[in-house]
Amino acid sequence: MERKTHSRPTALVIHGGAGVIERDQLGADDERDIRAGLDAxxxxxxxxxxxxxxxxxxxxxxARALEDSPRFNAGHGAVFDAEGRHELDASVMxxxxxxxxxxxxxxxIRNPVSLARAVMExxxxxMLIGAGAEAFADTRADIERVPNAYFDTPHRRxxxxxxxxxxxxxxxxxxDLKGKYFGTIGAVALDAQGRIATAxxxxxxxxxxxxxxxxTPLVGAGTWADERCGVSGTGWGEFFIRCAVAHDIAARVEYRGDTLQDAIDDVILRAVPTLGGDGGAIALDRAGNVVMSFNTSGMYRGWIRPDGTRGTAIFRE
Structure with a gap:
């Protein structure tokens, strides 16, 4: 007798950064391109x-798709530092x-998320940093190196x-740095085996x-995944570090039994602003519940729920 196997539903949530994103400052062409990047x-x-x-x-x-888009602050669309160059960070869990x-x-490194995975595996x-991380990349044939100018884009200049x-x-x-960035991209997924990962x-x-x-590259601050949920943050990084944002959200679920929505709102809407920071986060749990929270005027985000419904958003629709 043939044995039937039943896979669990899957889910995916992504973000492309949070910050001061005003409707009257985002043209129709820009919005279309951003949504297209999220959909890709x-x-x-x-x-x-x-x-x-x-x-x-x-x-x-x-994450690689978002890194390859010039519309997001990662990979090809990365911002410039004070010296007119680019320094990139990434993590996976x-x-x-x-x-x-x-x-x-x-x-x-064209796709830092892939190098982060290589470090893990x-x-x-x-964690590896700077020249050491790039020396490690040289040992991996699957990691593409590019000139630093590859990351240049006119609007970031x-x-x-x-x-x-x-x-x-x-x-x-x-x-005041509040909202003066559109930083970070991230993704959280639940697969058919009930496993969760974050990048x-x-x-x-x-x-x-x-x-x-x-x-972003600090496990527990900008990225976290465990058997219950996964979290990816975006915002003023110094405050996300001080609040251990990603792990704090997950800990509230594990230790207090909070719903994922309550946990993410407690941290993003209360704990981070109390210290003076801002930003947002995305998360999902092993039931496929997708949650998104931000205390800025906008956050680029997209989702596919277990029932197959999907969408993208920028403002507080």
Missing amino acids: ALDAGHAVLASGGSALDAVEAA EGHTRRAGAVAGVTT HSPHV RELEQAQARERADAGNAG TSTGGMTNKRWGRVGD
Whole structure:
């Protein structure tokens, strides 16, 4: 007698950054392109899940699609630092094994999320930085290196010029950074085996100095996955580090029995703003519940729920 197997429903949620995103400042063409980029990432991740692939493969595929788009602050669309160059950070985490990998301050890796995965799977370490991470990349034939100028885009150059002009006008003080970024991309997936994985990638903050690293490559701050849920954050990284945002959300689910929505809202809408930070996060649990929360005027985001319904959003629709 033939034995039937029943796979569980799958789910995917992605983000492309949170910050001051006003309707009257986002043209129709820009909005169309951003939504198209989000849809392309959903398609890439969902194709993996629909074919029975792993959550880890799905979040890498979705994150790579966002990294390859010039519309998001990761990979090809990464912001410029104060020296007019790009330093990129990324991390991945697999929930059911708690394996994780991360890279920070890399400058020639086309898809940092893939290097983060390689660190997880092919090194004894969790995080590699700078020149060491790139030396490790040289040992991997599947990691593509590119010139730093590959990441240049005209609108990111304008953002750097505007940030430096504001800084000069403010006598060298960086001033209030709240909302002054569209930072980070991320993905969380649930596969047909009930496994969860998370990936997060960023170019950091415009005009950053001194090798600044935010929350994105820090496991527990910008990225987390366990057997219950996965979380990817986006926002003012210093505050996400101080609040251990991604792990705090998951801990509220595990230890207090909070719903994922209550947990994410508690952290994003209360804990982070209380300290003076802002941003957002996406998450899903092993039942396929997709949640998204942000305290800024907008967050680029997209989702495919277990029932197959999907969508993208930018503002507070």
